[in-house]
Amino acid sequence: MAVINGSSRENGNTDALTQKALDGIRYTSFYLKNYKINPIDDQRHVAGGFDKVEDDYDELISQVLQHDVLIFATPVYWYGMSGVMKNFVDRFSQSLRDEALNFKKSMSDKKAYVITVGGDHPRIKALPLIQQFQYIFDFLGTEFAGYLIGEANAPTEIFSDALSLENALTFNKALLKHTEK
Numbered sequence: 001m002a003v004i005n006g007s008s009r010e011n012g013n014t015d016a017l018t019q020k021a022l023d024g025i026r027y028t029s030f031y032l033k034n035y036k037i038n039p040i041d042d043q044r045h046v047a048g049g050f051d052k053v054e055d056d057y058d059e060l061i062s063q064v065l066q067h068d069v070l071i072f073a074t075p076v077y078w079y080g081m082s083g084v085m086k087n088f089v090d091r092f093s094q095s096l097r098d099e100a101l102n103f104k105k106s107m108s109d110k111k112a113y114v115i116t117v118g119g120d121h122p123r124i125k126a127l128p129l130i131q132q133f134q135y136i137f138d139f140l141g142t143e144f145a146g147y148l149i150g151e152a153n154a155p156t157e158i159f160s161d162a163l164s165l166e167n168a169l170t171f172n173k174a175l176l177k178h179t180e181k
Contacts, residue, residue, distance in 0.1 A: 001027040002027060006033075006074035012075065012155060014116065020168040021148055024172070028067065033084055038054075038055045040093070067110075076122050089136060092136075104140055112137050112142045113171075148164070148168060
């Protein structure tokens with residue numbers, strides 16, 4: 001199991017809710033803010049494909065693809081995923097053109113979850129973000145197994161959101177069942 005964490009701050013609300021949801025479960029965390037992931041020029045329709053980009057993306061995606069369950073954890077930033085998460089996801093276009101990676105086939109064998117935290121009525125306003133991930137997973141053939149939305153703004157506020165903490169326990173039980181298989 002891998003957590004792709006798109007937060008720009010460590011130990012923030014998204015990280016805290018993710019840790020609560022994964023309590024007792026072994027997983028690997030990839031904090032996107034710790035990787036250099038450059039944007040790319042769109043060369044999907046260019047005969048030669050994408051130009052090589054000198055950054056950490058290729059190594060990172062290769063590590064991420066080693067996991068069967070992927071959890072995309074991102075705060076709600078301006079009613080969408082964080083910039084570092086969006087940059088990471090945008091690079092999927094490049095991965096799709098990399099024949100050696102067989103990206104779409106690899107992603108179709110995976111199960112994905114989304115964990116997000118926002119401060120402005122996220123149980124309603126984060127739903128387009130959830131839908132965006134649903135469309136991404138649909139396109140890749142990845143099973144979208146569920147999501148968790150928390151409400152918090154300032155650091156540690158998530159611990160005051162009883163509903164999110166309760167939902168994290170339910171989420172945890174579902175993940176534990178998956179890891180037992």
